[in-house]
Amino acid sequence: xxxxxxxxxxxxxxxxxxxxxxxxxxYTHNAHLDVLYVxxxxxxxxxxxxxxxxxNEDIGATLTDIREDYALEAPKTVVxxxxxxxxxxxxxxxxxxxxxxxxxxxxxxxxxxxLLAGTTLMRxxxxxxCPVVITQYTPTQPWQHIVIPVDACLSARHMLKQTxxxxxxxxxxxxxxxxxxxxxxxxxxVTFAQWREQEVARLREALKHQxxxxxxxxxxAPDIELVLEPGTPCEVTQDYIRYHSPDLAVMSSRSQPxxxxxxxxxxxxxxxxxxxxxxxx
Numbered sequence: 001x002x003x004x005x006x007x008x009x010x011x012x013x014x015x016x017x018x019x020x021x022x023x024x025x026x027y028t029h030n031a032h033l034d035v036l037y038v039x040x041x042x043x044x045x046x047x048x049x050x051x052x053x054x055x056n057e058d059i060g061a062t063l064t065d066i067r068e069d070y071a072l073e074a075p076k077t078v079v080x081x082x083x084x085x086x087x088x089x090x091x092x093x094x095x096x097x098x099x100x101x102x103x104x105x106x107x108x109x110x111x112x113x114x115l116l117a118g119t120t121l122m123r124x125x126x127x128x129x130c131p132v133v134i135t136q137y138t139p140t141q142p143w144q145h146i147v148i149p150v151d152a153c154l155s156a157r158h159m160l161k162q163t164x165x166x167x168x169x170x171x172x173x174x175x176x177x178x179x180x181x182x183x184x185x186x187x188x189x190v191t192f193a194q195w196r197e198q199e200v201a202r203l204r205e206a207l208k209h210q211x212x213x214x215x216x217x218x219x220x221a222p223d224i225e226l227v228l229e230p231g232t233p234c235e236v237t238q239d240y241i242r243y244h245s246p247d248l249a250v251m252s253s254r255s256q257p258x259x260x261x262x263x264x265x266x267x268x269x270x271x272x273x274x275x276x277x278x279x280x281x
Contacts, residue, residue: 003031004097008090008104008124011037011058014136018105020066021139021274025101026075028142029166035059035079036093038086052081070139087123099130101166106136106271121268125253125277131162132253135274143247143274147173149237149263150207157214159278163250164218173225173246174211177236178203204228233263241272253277 007022009015019035026033037055039048059079067074082089094102104121125132146167148159163172180199186192204226211224229236241249251264267275 003029003100004034005029005031005101005103006034006036006090006094006097006099008036008038008086008093008102009059010086010105010120011055011062012105015105016062016066017138018103018135019062020070020072021133021135022103023063023066023072023075023077024070024139024142025103025133025166026077027073029100031075031100032097033075033077034093034097034099035063035077036090037079037081038089039081039083041083041085043083048083055081086120087127090120090124091127091129094129101131101133102128103133103135106134128253128277131166131276131278133274133276134268134271136271137247137274143167143170145173145244145246146170146248146250147175147237147240147244147246148250149175149177149233151176157210158281159250159252160214161218162278163276164222167248168222170222170248171225172222173227173240173244174207175237175240176203176207176226176228177231177233178228179230179232183230200228234266237263238266238270238272241267246273248274248276250276250278252280 005022005026007019009019022033022035025031037059039051039055043051056079063077063079066072080093082093090102093099102124104124106121121134146163148163150160160172160174163170178200180196182192183196207226207228211226215224227240229240231239237249240246249267251267252261253264264277
């Protein structure tokens with residue numbers, strides 16, 4: 001069965017890198033690319049045909065420009081305009097086409113975490129049946145280094161499988177942030193330091209065992225680096241991305257409606273790499 005990726009555009013400048021990344025991904029995976037623009041349902045009916053024609057021409061011209069700018073091959077592409085609420089129509093399209101990925105450009109509210117909740121981007125993430133790629137960086141090459149923050153139980157198993165299925169040749173780093181009780185009060189004591197080292201070693205072995213089990217289930221799995229750092233998930237992940245400059249961070253969108261983690265909000269508010277958000281299961 002041919003893969004289908006959905007790219008939703010609003011024709012803004014922020015979407016240009018997303019469009020280019022969608023083209024690269026679709027070509028690399030030999031996938032169909034469905035380019036979707038959602039029209040305002042409140043437009044006067046007499047204007048719809050004119051607006052729709054102008055949008056299709058604009059998308060076609062942008063597609064040609066991007067392919068020339070980035071020297072990208074053309075995947076099989078379908079351009080479609082629909083009328084409705086953007087997040088509803090994007091999710092509907094992904095369901096109808098059994099899409100493997102949705103690709104979006106980065107939102108325009110960077111640095112304003114409190115304003116993320118009502119954006120089309122966050123609404124798509126909550127309703128998407130497949131991973132959502134959010135990109136703003138020039139796609140000069142395939143993603144080569146991908147970081148996946150994980151918890152102690154490796155509930156990111158689904159995220160890891162999704163990542164490996166889409167990007168099997170990338171270097172993968174699983175990043176775990178850890179804290180232990182008593183650090184503030186006893187951190188300078190020798191006996192506490194010894195106990196802390198033992199606990200972290202035990203945690204590393206437990207995570208490594210679960211990773212090894214998962215890798216045995218997969219064909220041709222790459223080497224996976226496991227990194228443990230002290231601190232909160234937000235601090236550790238943001239610091240790692242700043243200092244190591246991965247191309248892509250893969251996050252869980254969780255399964256609770258109308259909820260996104262503090263870490264996800266932080267990375268979307270101040271993105272230092274492209275992001276992919278997956279369901280936790």
